[in-house]
Amino acid sequence: xxxxxxxxxxxxxxxxxxxxxxxxxxxxxxxxxxxxxxxxxxxxxxxxxxxxxxxxxxxxxxxxxxxxxxxxxxxxxxxxxxxxxxxxxxxxxxxxxxxxxxxxxxxxxxxxxxxxxxxxxxxxxxxxxxxxxxxxxxxxxxxxxxxxxxxxxxxxxxxxxxxxxxxxxxxxxxxxxxxxxxxxxx
Numbered sequence: 001x002x003x004x005x006x007x008x009x010x011x012x013x014x015x016x017x018x019x020x021x022x023x024x025x026x027x028x029x030x031x032x033x034x035x036x037x038x039x040x041x042x043x044x045x046x047x048x049x050x051x052x053x054x055x056x057x058x059x060x061x062x063x064x065x066x067x068x069x070x071x072x073x074x075x076x077x078x079x080x081x082x083x084x085x086x087x088x089x090x091x092x093x094x095x096x097x098x099x100x101x102x103x104x105x106x107x108x109x110x111x112x113x114x115x116x117x118x119x120x121x122x123x124x125x126x127x128x129x130x131x132x133x134x135x136x137x138x139x140x141x142x143x144x145x146x147x148x149x150x151x152x153x154x155x156x157x158x159x160x161x162x163x164x165x166x167x168x169x170x171x172x173x174x175x176x177x178x179x180x181x182x183x184x185x186x
Contacts, residue, residue, distance in 0.1 A: 045098060046098060060168055083112065101181070116165075120165055127158045
């Protein structure tokens with residue numbers, strides 16, 4: 001008899017309804033929080049990618065401007081490019097939060113920048129080695145051979161480094177579309 005009285009009481013049904021509403025509210029809150037967290041992650045990685053692209057563009061623009069003023073490719077700029085690419089590489093797994101076309105475009109852009117940077121570094125290293133060889137030949141008294149090494153072989157390596165920098169400059173100038181596509185990611 002007391003069971004029937006409990007089951008028919010307003011207090012019992014008030015507790016049951018309150019419990020159901022609490023569970024439903026907690027579920028809705030969890031769903032809302034999860035969606036907000038995913039959106040925040042996507043916005044964070046989107047802003048990180050935009051920052052990386054803009055930083056690479058600024059570094060390369062400065063490198064090109066310095067080359068025009070001093071007629072030399074400064075190694076510090078290559079180190080800055082390495083740092084930007086390294087930071088991106090350490091956080092690359094987070095780009096999974098971006099939709100596929102944007103994710104692939106960012107990955108391709110940074111990879112292309114890294115390839116061009118490596119080409120510049122390799123050609124500059126070759127130039128330095130050839131210049132040192134010419135200095136060694138000059139110190140040994142073989143001035144004509146030293147001159148040939150400098151004017152022919154070393155000059156070719158320097159020209160290739162400048163061409164690789166020009167390709168990198170073109171690549172980063174075209175990055176405005178990439179930034180715009182990232183800004184449009186929702």
